Amino acid sequence: AQSVTQLGSHVSVSEGALVLLRCNYSSSVPPYLFWYVQYPNQGLQLLLKYTTGATLVKGINGFEAEFKKSETSFHLTKPSAHMSDAAEYFCAVSDSSYKLIFGSGTRLLVRP
Amino acid sequence: NAGVTQTPKFQVLKTGQSMTLQCAQDMNHEYMSWYRQDPGMGLRLIHYSVGAGITDQGEVPNGYNVSRSTTEDFPLRLLSAAPSQTSVYFCASRRTGRETQYFGPGTRLLVL
Numbered sequence: 731a732q733s734v735t736q737l738g739s740h741v742s743v744s745e746g747a748l749v750l751l752r753c754n755y756s757s758s759v760p761p762y763l764f765w766y767v768q769y770p771n772q773g774l775q776l777l778l779k780y781t782t783g784a785t786l787v788k789g790i791n792g793f794e795a796e797f798k799k800s801e802t803s804f805h806l807t808k809p810s811a812h813m814s815d816a817a818e819y820f821c822a823v824s825d826s827s828y829k830l831i832f833g834s835g836t837r838l839l840v841r842p
Numbered sequence: 843n844a845g846v847t848q849t850p851k852f853q854v855l856k857t858g859q860s861m862t863l864q865c866a867q868d869m870n871h872e873y874m875s876w877y878r879q880d881p882g883m884g885l886r887l888i889h890y891s892v893g894a895g896i897t898d899q900g901e902v903p904n905g906y907n908v909s910r911s912t913t914e915d916f917p918l919r920l921l922s923a924a925p926s927q928t929s930v931y932f933c934a935s936r937r938t939g940r941e942t943q944y945f946g947p948g949t950r951l952l953v954l
Contacts, residue, residue, distance in 0.1 A: 773846075
């Protein structure tokens with residue numbers, strides 16, 4: 731069965747600092763991996779996704795993530811945080827079934 | 843394209859009442875899903891559909907019913923509302939099983 735673990739329900743960084751949000755997954759087949767962002771009182775929107783090929787994936791708003799098969803990880807990073815990045819971030823995995831399974835989410839706080 | 847639309851945006855029910863949450867998409871997507879979002883638990887899959895006339899259960903199906911008579915619509919029915927069903931409900935759709943999933947804006951439900 732597939733599953734997703736996001737370490738840290740809350741992450742706080744200063745504006746301009748590195749953002750690192752952690753995601754580990756389990757899947758019995760090569761996974762498709764996604765990061766979604768949710769701003770307050772809104773639905774989820776896709777930040778980036780990994781399907782096959784290049785393991786470093788670039789997304790919107792300067793975010794990127796690296797698929798590391800040996801570590802079963804797909805951590806999300808951004809070199810310099812901006813106040814507008816404050817939101818909740820969800821990692822998700824899709825295997826060969828029809829289901830997309832989400833982690834419990836990480837709320838990013840950006841301090842001025 | 844309007845994308846994925848949900849109605850109502852907010853609803854208050856009394857215990858034991860029934861209601862239907864509406865979801866529609868205009869992208870001709872085969873796959874549609876319903877999730878509930880609760881604090882600290884991420885998004886949990888309630889029911890999903892892989893095409894008109896085909897539905898299946900997700901992680902937390904009890905107390906909910908779905909049908910898919912057309913490609914566009916995927917309503918979620920609460921048969922007898924309970925306080926434990928207080929949550930934010932998201933509908934989502936995608937073209938195939940492992941493609942990007944698009945979310946609606948959500949329905950906030952309060953059961954008293």
